[in-house]
Amino acid sequence: MKQWFLGIGLITVFFSQTVQAEIVFVTLEKDNALAIVDPIAGKLLKTIDIGQRPRGIILSPDYKYLYIATSDDDTVKIFDAETFVEVGQLPSGEDPETFALNPKGDRLYISNEDDNLVTVIDIPNKTEIAQIKVGVEPEGIAVSTDNKWVISASETTNMIHWIDVATNKIVDNTLVDPRPRAANFTADNEQLWVTSEIAGTLMILDVKTRQITKKIRLDIPGVSADKIQPVGVVIDKQRRWGYVAIGPANRVAVINAQTLELEKFLLVGQRVWNLAFSADQKRLYTTNGRSNDISIIDLENHKVTKSIGVGRFPWGIVSKP
Amino acid sequence: MISRFFMNRFLLKIILVLLLGHTALTYAESIQVIKIAYITQEKKIPAALSNLDAFVQQKGLIGAEIAIVDNNTTGQFTQQSYELKKIIVPVSADVVEIFKQQVGEDISLIVSNLPRTQLMSLVNLDLAKEMLFFDATTTDDELRNKQCQDNILHMLPSRAMRADALAQYMMKKSWNKWFLVMGMMPADQAYAKAIKRAAKRFGIKIVAEKQWTHTYDARRTAQSDVPVFTQGVDYDVLVVADEQGLFGEYFEYRSWIPRPVVGTQGLVPTSWHRTHEQWGAVQIQNRFKAKVGRWMGEQDYGAYLAVRAIGEAAVRTKSRQMKMIKDYLLGSDFALQGYKGNPLSFRAWNGQLRQPVLLAAARSLVAVAPVEGFLHPKTELDTLGFDQSESACNNLNKETLPVKPLLKGTYDSENANSYQQIIQQIINKIKQNF
Structure with missing residues (x-):
């Protein structure tokens, strides 16, 4: 009996240590708050107020700071990732929504949707160093891991703009399917994956030629075509699997990143928008805007293991090891 | 002599080919200008039920202007420039005369914000045969059926589409006994006709049908006439056909039995509404409001879509020729982002833009x-x-032919006119020398 209790005690200690190991941050667009979640215990730890209409969220490469776009405050706020205290603000242009960080962590590229601009921020000096004119309603933005390219996807112009990091100038444009939403480079920087919300497609662009080399239609049997609205897209580091959030279809598509074939769909919460890996890439987290929760996907088995209620309109998500 | 003649012809051909190659290169580098005309006629301020909504003279124009800016933002990456020629015909002037004066041969893409009769008087003109009209305002079913023209594309949903949208939702709610009230205007009759067609199509029963012939004065009408007018019938919803908004608003809360009002008032089927925020709509709503300080209306949306459709076709085909643009718009590759989730496209059989229809209450x-x-x-x-x-x-193609956009560096058909002019100039020059 005693041993049994000891066993329980040890397990509890073991678990409470793993609890410390990983935290997931979720911006809540309608609650003006940040949810802090323990993904292993499957618990919402706490919710803190952070500013009006928080959307995009990024963790600095050293895991020390969180950058959060509080869209209706027209600013990007910096929070200490340990204490959750606001430590500063960055200029952002109007209505910041999505942004991307360079690999070094000292440049932030922000989409200003209403002004058709990408704003470049020098983080250490907290200054705006460039504004790049792009197409109508820029949204998706990504920096290649070799720090050569910034790409901006404009939703109404239907283009991917290729911005040279060295000059902050557009050097090429690729016409893509209507209403491109999100884009991400593969870790080897050979491919750029882009989702089209209207055409319901995932497009694979070759970074060298900057042309579309493959289009994957994300049709789901039994789900009407207008519900197939792909948004967030991520690819694992080994380029084994890619994942696409399909909005109102309430599913995440699993793509074989080697063959570029559609593998299967995983049912998650309602209106799934953004995706984030755990640091070890063993789990994938999804924000489900309408069911007000996040889903956790076990990537070894490609199974949805848990959903955790977080608050109203979960939008952006990052994981801190 | 003969051989010399042939030799000359041969040389001439070589010169032409060389020159064309050269001009093609120079043209590819220069900016392609796409000209669009927007035509409307000023309106007399109509009688209104109340002063709640101010009369807007230029409904539509702002939508076209925003779309031109959007097209030009895209155009800076495709070496294209879009120009909007605005033709606003005064109330008393003749639309046809002014159209003839102002629209030159260099414009073949016309966005029309004119009622059916005026639009018909333009599309039947001889010079209109080489033009494509984008009807940004009518909802007329006749114009999309028996009276259809192959040089018109319709941007807004027809009355039939609206009525079907309403019927589908009523079916979902099982509100399938309708009391139809219609006004005296021809437009009201047309709306009622669409409602009856939808009812038949979806198996809804119209249990009563009445024409409103009472006064439009709120002080008498509302409380005294409406209860009597709606008395003695059992129904699920009251469907109102009053396009001008002269009496429809009186029915809500005043009918004999408590029933919702739908149709031209109450729950309205529409292509655009201020309550619409999904699918990025909030962005265009904000942009519009920031520009003019009022909400975007249906005609603005229609004109916006028309100019955007032209932009989309011109970008994908790299052409400004009416024929190329029209083929692309009616082809299966065309997909327009219209802030309503689904990609929008044209029905090749009648030029109607397929699109979702919103069912909107005043604030939801x-x-x-x-x-x-x-x-x-x-x-x-x-x-x-x-x-x-x-x-x-x-009138239009029954088949939808997929049109592939031209690849970079291939023959650029948009300059076909210019090429012909150049050829003519060269021929003239050579003739002079001979």
């Missing part, structure tokens, strides 16, 4: 049609309005 978006469960073998959007098999319009 109630549903978006096609309503879930109404299926169609091709696209659910075609459950709204006249489908191909029901259409009385045979």
Whole structure:
């Protein structure tokens, strides 16, 4: 009996240590708050107020700071990732929504949707160093891991703009399917994956030629075509699997990143928008805007293991090891 | 002599080929200008039920202007420039005369914000044969059926599409006994006709049908006439056909039995509404409001879509020729982002833009049609309005031909006119020398 209790005690200690190991941050667009979640215990730890209409969220490469776009405050706020205290603000242009960080962590590229601009921020000096004119309603933005390219996807112009990091100038444009939403480079920087919300497609662009080399239609049997609205897209580091959030279809598509074939769909919460890996890439987290929760996907088995209620309109998500 | 003649012809051909190659290069580098005309006529301020909504003279124009800016933002990456020529015909002036004066041969793409009769007087002109009209305002079913023209594309949903959208939602709610009230205007009759067609199509029963012949004065009408008018019938919803908004608003809260009001008032089927925020709509709503300080209306949306459709076709085909643009718009590759989730495209059989129809109450978006469960073998959007098999319009292509956009560096057909002019100039020059 005693041993049994000891066993329980040890397990509890073991678990409470793993609890410390990983935290997931979720911006809540309608609650003006940040949810802090323990993904292993499957618990919402706490919710803190952070500013009006928080959307995009990024963790600095050293895991020390969180950058959060509080869209209706027209600013990007910096929070200490340990204490959750606001430590500063960055200029952002109007209505910041999505942004991307360079690999070094000292440049932030922000989409200003209403002004058709990408704003470049020098983080250490907290200054705006460039504004790049792009197409109508820029949204998706990504920096290649070799720090050569910034790409901006404009939703109404239907283009991917290729911005040279060295000059902050557009050097090429690729016409893509209507209403491109999100884009991400593969870790080897050979491919750029882009989702089209209207055409319901995932497009694979070759970074060298900057042309579309493959289009994957994300049709789901039994789900009407207008519900197939792909948004967030991520690819694992080994380029084994890619994942696409399909909005109102309430599913995440699993793509074989080697063959570029559609593998299967995983049912998650309602209106799934953004995706984030755990640091070890063993789990994938999804924000489900309408069911007000996040889903956790076990990537070894490609199974949805848990959903955790977080608050109203979960939008952006990052994981801190 | 003969051989010399042939030799000359041969040389001439070589010169032409060389020159054309050269000009093609220079043209590819220069900016392609796409000219669009926007035509409307000023309106007399109509009688209104109340002063709640101010009369807006230029409905539509702002939508076209925003779309031109959007096209030009895209155009800076495709070496294209879009110009909007605005033709605003005064109330007393003749639309046809002014159209003839102001639209030159260099413009073949016309966005029309004119009622049916004026639009028809333009599209039947001789010079209109080489033009494509984008009807940004009518909802007329006749114009999309028996009276259809192959040089008009319709941007807004027809009355039939609206009525079907309403019927689908009513079916979902099982509110399938309708009391139809219509006004005296021809437009009201047309709206009522569409409602009756939808009722028949979806198996809804119209249990009563009455024409409103009472006064439009709120002080007498509202409380005294409406209860009597609606008395003695059992129904689920009151469907009002009053396009001008002269009496429809009186029915809510005043009917004999408590029933919701739908149709031209109450819950309205519409292509655009201020309550619509999904699918990025909030962005265009904000941009519009920031520009003019009022909400975007249906005609603004129609004109916006027209100019954007031209932009989309010109970018994808790299052409400004009416024929190329038209083929692309009617082809299967065309997909327009219209802030309503589905990609928008044209019905090749009658030039109607397929699109979802919003069902909106004053301060809340109630549903978006096609309503879930109404299926169609091709696209659910075609459950709204006249489908191909029901259409009385045979003017346009029955087949949708996929048109592939031209690749970089291939023959650029947009300059075909310019090429012909250049050829003519060269021939003239050589003739002079001979």
